[in-house]
Amino acid sequence: MSPGGGFLTERGRVLEEEFFYKENQRLLKQLRQMKKMEESKEALAETSGISDDAILQSLLELHIDAQTLAALALVPLIEVAWADGYLDEKEKQAVLEAAHASGFEKGQVAYEVLESWLTQQPKPKLLETWVEYIRELRGQLSEEEHKSLKASLLGRARSVAEASGGYLGLGFKVSKTEAAVLKTLDEAFG
Structure with a gap:
């Protein structure tokens, strides 16, 4: 060597x-x-109730974090609950149950924001901003992801709308003003 x-x-x-x-x-x-x-991804799943890995991955790639998704999930509930200008106890309970089912707990910032929205109706700008956000997001998701997100968010909103509907279980479950808000939410998805 x-x-x-x-x-x-x-x-x-x-x-x-x-x-x-x-x-x-x-x-x-x-x-x-x-x-x-x-x-x-786990935080997004907990916040949104979405379990589809592909949708969660797409949301992450769009830089949507758990807090953004929390707002995305809560706005439809709040807007439907306040549709007629006041919030009754059944609607409030339905909002809290939907929030809890989505992983919101006391002590979280999103939960505190939710509680403030339950005591004071948010300004119309909140819904306008949400609609704009959904319209922008729509072009970033696949058709399947879009449908899943729409079904998840609108399903919870409809549950809130039906919470206090009808007198003694009779009549329309969803008021005209709630139906109008649901229509606005639905149209945002295109």
Whole structure:
């Protein structure tokens, strides 16, 4: 073996180690990002009630976090509940039940916002902003994802609308003003 051979072998090993160190660091960073994404996906699933992995992934890729999705999920409930200008106890209970079923708990910021909306009707700008957001989001989701999100959000809103409907269970379950809000919500999805 020539004197330079040992040096080259040693340098080659150092080069390999450096390469694999950098590669391991890159893989470790990728693993951390994947773990963070999975945690974010779990938070989105908890917040939204959506279990479809593809939809959750699409929402993450659109930089929609759990708090944004919380607002997205709560606005239809609140708007339907306040449609006639006041909130009765059955509607309030239906909103809280839907929020709880979606993973909202006391102590969370989104829950506190919800409670404030249950005591004071939000300004019309809230619904306008929600409609604009949904229209923009519509073009970013696949047809299946779009349908699933629509069904999830509008289904909960309809439950709130039906909560206090009719006198002694008779008559229309959804008032005209609630139906108008449901129509606005539905039209936002196109």
